Amino acid sequence: xxxxxxxxxxxxxxxxxxxxxxxxxxxxxxxxxxxxxxxxxxxxxxxxxxxxxxxxxxxxxxxxxxxxxxxxxxxxxxxxxxxxxxxxxxxxxxxxxxxxxxxxxxxxxxxxxxxxxxxxxxxxxxxxxxxxxxxxxxxxxxxxxxxxxxxxxxxxxxxxxxxxxxxxxx
Amino acid sequence: xxxxxxxxxxxxxxxxxxxxxxxxxxxxxxxxxxxxxxxxxxxxxxxxxxxxxxxxxxxxxxxxxxxxxxxxxxxxxxxxxxxxxxxxxxxxxxxxxxxxxxxxxxxxxxxxxxxxxxxxxxxxxxxxxxxxxxxxxxxxxx
Numbered sequence: 001x002x003x004x005x006x007x008x009x010x011x012x013x014x015x016x017x018x019x020x021x022x023x024x025x026x027x028x029x030x031x032x033x034x035x036x037x038x039x040x041x042x043x044x045x046x047x048x049x050x051x052x053x054x055x056x057x058x059x060x061x062x063x064x065x066x067x068x069x070x071x072x073x074x075x076x077x078x079x080x081x082x083x084x085x086x087x088x089x090x091x092x093x094x095x096x097x098x099x100x101x102x103x104x105x106x107x108x109x110x111x112x113x114x115x116x117x118x119x120x121x122x123x124x125x126x127x128x129x130x131x132x133x134x135x136x137x138x139x140x141x142x143x144x145x146x147x148x149x150x151x152x153x154x155x156x157x158x159x160x161x162x163x164x165x166x167x168x169x170x
Numbered sequence: 171x172x173x174x175x176x177x178x179x180x181x182x183x184x185x186x187x188x189x190x191x192x193x194x195x196x197x198x199x200x201x202x203x204x205x206x207x208x209x210x211x212x213x214x215x216x217x218x219x220x221x222x223x224x225x226x227x228x229x230x231x232x233x234x235x236x237x238x239x240x241x242x243x244x245x246x247x248x249x250x251x252x253x254x255x256x257x258x259x260x261x262x263x264x265x266x267x268x269x270x271x272x273x274x275x276x277x278x279x280x281x282x283x284x285x286x287x288x289x290x291x292x293x294x295x296x297x298x299x300x301x302x303x304x305x306x307x308x309x310x311x312x
Binding site: 018098099100133155 | 177180181184185188189190215216219220222223224225226227228229230231232233234235236238239240242243244246
C-alpha cells in the first residue's frame, strides 16, 4: 500500500488504513515536533493531536498533494498551540535535536545544541529544516506556506541569532 | 564602512552557500565583499557555523502513536445519510398513496408507520423503553 491508496481507503471509511499513514510518519512527525518544542512528551502529544486533525480533514484532502507536507502544517499548528499553552515558569525536560556523531567533537556538538536550544521555536524550526533535513528554499516556502523571499529573510535572521548564541556560549 | 545593502548581500551570499540562486551575479557579490570588511567577517563566521550544522543529522525518535490514536478515531462517527434519505422518500410515497380518495390497501398498509418506527429504533440501536437509571438515581437522592 502507498500513501494515495491509504488515503483513498480512509476517505471510503476504512479507518484501519489510517494506521498505515500513522506508522509511516509518526517518527518523522515526533522528530519535527521535538525541534519546535524541545520536549518528547509535548512532541508526542502534538503529533498525536495532529494525526487526529488529519483524520478529520482527510475527506477534503487534495489527492494531487503529498501527504506529509500537508500534514506538517497541521503538526506545526499543534506544536505552536502547545508552546503557547506552556507557562513561562514551567520547566520542561529538554531533548537534544542533533544525533550524536563520532565525526564531530562532543564539545562542538554541545555548543551547536545549546545555540539551537536558545533560538525561538520558529527560528529553530527553519534552521533544522534547512540544515538537518536539507530542504531547498522552494521546499521550505511550500512547507511553511511563506514566499521564497520570506524564507531567505527568516533564515538570515535565524542564522544571525544562532551565531550570536554560539558567540555568547564561547 | 558598511553599505546600505549589506543585509541583502549577506542573504544572497548565504543563499549561494545553500546552493540557491539569487538576483545578484557572482561578480556583484565578490565586488561587495572585496570592499566590505564587515560582510567578509560575518559571512566567514556564518559559513563556518552552518557548514558544521549541515553535516549533522537529526536525533531519531521511535514512537508508537497508533495505540493512542486508534481509540480516539473509533469514536469519530461518520454519518451515513443514505438510509435517512431513503426513509424520507418512502414516507412521502406512503403519504401520497394514503391520500388517494376511497383507497383501501388493507391492514398491512396501515401498520407500515409502526414497522418503520420499530425499524428506525433497531437501526439506531436505541431502546425507546429504556429508563435512564442515572436520572432516576439523581432525582431520588439529590
